[in-house]
Amino acid sequence: MPRWINRPEGSNWGDFGEHDQIGRMNLLTPERRRAAVAEVRDGIAFTLSLPLDIPTIPLAPSRRPPRLSAAADEEGDVYNRQDAGGEELTCDDKVTLHTQHSTQWDSLAHRGRAFDADGDGVAEFVYYNGFRAGEHVQGPEGCDHATRATALGIETLAMAGVQGRAVLVNLEAAFGNASRAVSLADLRHAMDAQGVEVRPGDFLLLYTGFDKLVLEREARGDGAWIASECCALDGTDEALLQWIVDSGIVAICSDNVAIEALHLIMSPQPPPIRLPIHDLCLFRQGIFLGELWYLKDLAAWLLERGRHAFLLTAPPLRLPGSVGSPLTPIATV
Numbered sequence: 001m002p003r004w005i006n007r008p009e010g011s012n013w014g015d016f017g018e019h020d021q022i023g024r025m026n027l028l029t030p031e032r033r034r035a036a037v038a039e040v041r042d043g044i045a046f047t048l049s050l051p052l053d054i055p056t057i058p059l060a061p062s063r064r065p066p067r068l069s070a071a072a073d074e075e076g077d078v079y080n081r082q083d084a085g086g087e088e089l090t091c092d093d094k095v096t097l098h099t100q101h102s103t104q105w106d107s108l109a110h111r112g113r114a115f116d117a118d119g120d121g122v123a124e125f126v127y128y129n130g131f132r133a134g135e136h137v138q139g140p141e142g143c144d145h146a147t148r149a150t151a152l153g154i155e156t157l158a159m160a161g162v163q164g165r166a167v168l169v170n171l172e173a174a175f176g177n178a179s180r181a182v183s184l185a186d187l188r189h190a191m192d193a194q195g196v197e198v199r200p201g202d203f204l205l206l207y208t209g210f211d212k213l214v215l216e217r218e219a220r221g222d223g224a225w226i227a228s229e230c231c232a233l234d235g236t237d238e239a240l241l242q243w244i245v246d247s248g249i250v251a252i253c254s255d256n257v258a259i260e261a262l263h264l265i266m267s268p269q270p271p272p273i274r275l276p277i278h279d280l281c282l283f284r285q286g287i288f289l290g291e292l293w294y295l296k297d298l299a300a301w302l303l304e305r306g307r308h309a310f311l312l313t314a315p316p317l318r319l320p321g322s323v324g325s326p327l328t329p330i331a332t333v
């Protein structure tokens, strides 16, 4: 039995194969990776991750900073443990890690919805390419609330070789860091002003200045609500959604919290699709989303030189069954 016979309007389900789990990442071909390497001119590398324990006060109630502790065996904690000779030491640790707390990839199992994929007249809960909640994305089960995405887990992205040409659009330079829902007209305005050329297979990075707000909040030590500050994409702009489809980009990554403006889910009467960019990208098109990246230094360097393209290397953890992953992306310019 095929998993689906109906696909959502505006989706590409099946275009990359019946069992595809990496969506638009399929557009990242060897030729495009070679072209990406040609963008490296100065050989300077930028680390695009926040420290993963930032924010110390979470931006989402279900997400917490990592908790490190010592690994243990029958003799107790393996931490500063002296070997038998007494001259050598060993440390092993373990971590409770909320995979989407800080700099992260969302996997394609991060957002799904009710849709009548099997055509029986009743909607069922499905993810990209018709993989089902409860069957392919399982959990929580058992006393430890174990979960597992047996399809669309983040390991599928890890195996895709996440390295290619990326372009950065500096929305902070174009519009400042006040709250703004960025339309296609806004995005085009910023891209034209900065000479940004987007090609199929590209990673689209949007710099908003939100990383600076996160770090300033850390320095102040408060939990001020900042999630709606700075630029974020306007998911209600149908022209913007169509541009994302037509552009051939494989991912959208930003220093902000959700890529898209959150006013929809915070309105008293949210529309049926509360996060339209997440719906388009993760559910319908298989376009990966990267959030809370640290882009400040790269954005400043590119702006100063009138550049926008570079080589991005950004694999997630190869953590089978996870629906998201922290990462330490590298931009090489």
Ligand code: UVW
Pocket: 060, 100, 106, 257, 258, 275, 291
């Ligand atoms: C939001 O916080 C709304 O986005 P995500 O779940 O993708 O982090």
